[in-house]
Amino acid sequence: xxxxxxxxxxxxxxxxxRAGSTGAIRSLLTHDVVAVSDSGxxxxxxxxxxxxxxxxxxxxxxxxxxxxxxxxxxxxxxPGVVLRTPDGAAVAVLSLKVAGPKVSTVWIVLNxxxxxxxxxxx
Amino acid sequence: xxxxxxxxxxxVAVFNEVRPRLMGIAYRMLGSHTEAEDLVQxxxxxWQAADRGAVKSPVAYLSTAVTRLAINASQxxxxxxxxxxxxxxxxxxxxxxxxxxxAEHGEALSFAVLLVLERLSPTERAAYVLREAFDYPYxxxxxxxxxxxxxxxxxxxxxxxxIRAERRTEVSGTQQQKLLTAFIAAARAGDLGALxxxxxxxxxxxxxxxxxxxxxxxxxxxxLRVAKYHRAFHQHFWVGVEVEFGMxxxxxxxxxxxxxxxxxxxxxxxSAEGIDEVLWQMNxxxxxxxx
Numbered sequence: 001x002x003x004x005x006x007x008x009x010x011x012x013x014x015x016x017x018r019a020g021s022t023g024a025i026r027s028l029l030t031h032d033v034v035a036v037s038d039s040g041x042x043x044x045x046x047x048x049x050x051x052x053x054x055x056x057x058x059x060x061x062x063x064x065x066x067x068x069x070x071x072x073x074x075x076x077x078x079p080g081v082v083l084r085t086p087d088g089a090a091v092a093v094l095s096l097k098v099a100g101p102k103v104s105t106v107w108i109v110l111n112x113x114x115x116x117x118x119x120x121x122x
Numbered sequence: 123x124x125x126x127x128x129x130x131x132x133x134v135a136v137f138n139e140v141r142p143r144l145m146g147i148a149y150r151m152l153g154s155h156t157e158a159e160d161l162v163q164x165x166x167x168x169w170q171a172a173d174r175g176a177v178k179s180p181v182a183y184l185s186t187a188v189t190r191l192a193i194n195a196s197q198x199x200x201x202x203x204x205x206x207x208x209x210x211x212x213x214x215x216x217x218x219x220x221x222x223x224x225a226e227h228g229e230a231l232s233f234a235v236l237l238v239l240e241r242l243s244p245t246e247r248a249a250y251v252l253r254e255a256f257d258y259p260y261x262x263x264x265x266x267x268x269x270x271x272x273x274x275x276x277x278x279x280x281x282x283x284x285i286r287a288e289r290r291t292e293v294s295g296t297q298q299q300k301l302l303t304a305f306i307a308a309a310r311a312g313d314l315g316a317l318x319x320x321x322x323x324x325x326x327x328x329x330x331x332x333x334x335x336x337x338x339x340x341x342x343x344x345x346l347r348v349a350k351y352h353r354a355f356h357q358h359f360w361v362g363v364e365v366e367f368g369m370x371x372x373x374x375x376x377x378x379x380x381x382x383x384x385x386x387x388x389x390x391x392x393s394a395e396g397i398d399e400v401l402w403q404m405n406x407x408x409x410x411x412x413x
Contacts, residue, residue: 076217114214
């Protein structure tokens with residue numbers, strides 16, 4: 001189902017993300033990467049798309065809270081990253097567009113109304 | 123309509139079997155799992171009340187119902203999204219929990235595609251989703267969308283083109299200009315190898331001859347075929363032709379003239395994979411603005 005290469009990039013991204021390493025995340029982004037966050041105005045998030053590797057890497061690491069649990073899951077038929085609170089509730093779902101060895105777009109869904117279907121995981 | 127409990131059991135069974143497909147259509151149309159569930163519920167109410175004995179194909183009946191409801195819903199959803207705070211993204215779906223949505227019908231499910239679909243008209247979106255993700259035949263699509271087969275084909279092909287263009291990031295203006303210059307040189311020389319090298323694997327060549335000039339009426343598809351097509355007419359075509367490069371519609375174009383008169387304009391769209399589209403404008407009535 002997944003292209004092997006894409007999957008590897010997503011896993012590398014998740015590993016850097018889990019470590020909270022802005023530098024490692026940045027190295028996996030294309031220079032003109034774009035991050036779009038949908039918060040529906042319900043939680044704090046950038047209201048306009050964020051552009052550029054530095055800004056996107058920072059915007060992604062800002063999603064981490066103490067105890068955030070991060071996993072690679074099937075998001076809309078492709079590997080994506082899901083962030084949960086320590087008690088298992090999904091707080092962010094990230095879908096990534098991969099271009100070659102790097103990530104060129106990050107879509108971040110934060111609107112709690114849109115995450116109700118994400119079951120808690122152990 | 124019947125109150126016979128056995129008949130109702132039957133109705134439930136039929137509906138449950140088609141339900142995943144209805145969810146798949148509605149979700150792709152609306153980008154919202156919650157709204158999709160509401161629509162499917164609405165279809166169930168209609169199915170319960172319908173004269174089911176008269177329905178020849180429940181699948182066709184139910185998918186038509188959900189498609190029409192989704193077209194209406196997406197019109198009002200669009201209005202609501204105008205007041206949405208910040209960017210709107212689809213509601214992500216966990217495809218490991220809902221295999222029908224994902225695995226074998228993965229088309230038109232990724233964020234990238236859903237976001238392009240958002241920008242198409244609801245009918246275009248419906249045509250694309252039903253065709254690409256669920257493989258409905260064109261005659262059935264025409265009936266579902268209350269249109270003709272030819273019009274539906276047109277909708278699907280337009281949507282496909284938009285999605286293809288969107289998937290790839292176009293190269294910069296300078297890069298496009300370089301590729302165009304190289305392409306014109308290779309076409310003029312009839313150099314098959316060079317042409318192939320410049321083209322993306324699924325490149326398409328379109329010619330608008332307007333019926334007035336000699337041009338291929340059909341798009342030519344595929345790297346090798348596009349390359350061969352351009353080699354095939356290189357000899358006569360280029361005799362006495364002068365090429366001038368310029369800008370039109372914000373992009374680099376090559377203007378071909380013979381005896382001081384522009385008779386064709388060529389441009390290319392390209393991504394990192396090479397030239398995706400070669401566009402030939404040879405319709406005399408459309409060239410007057412340039413020459």
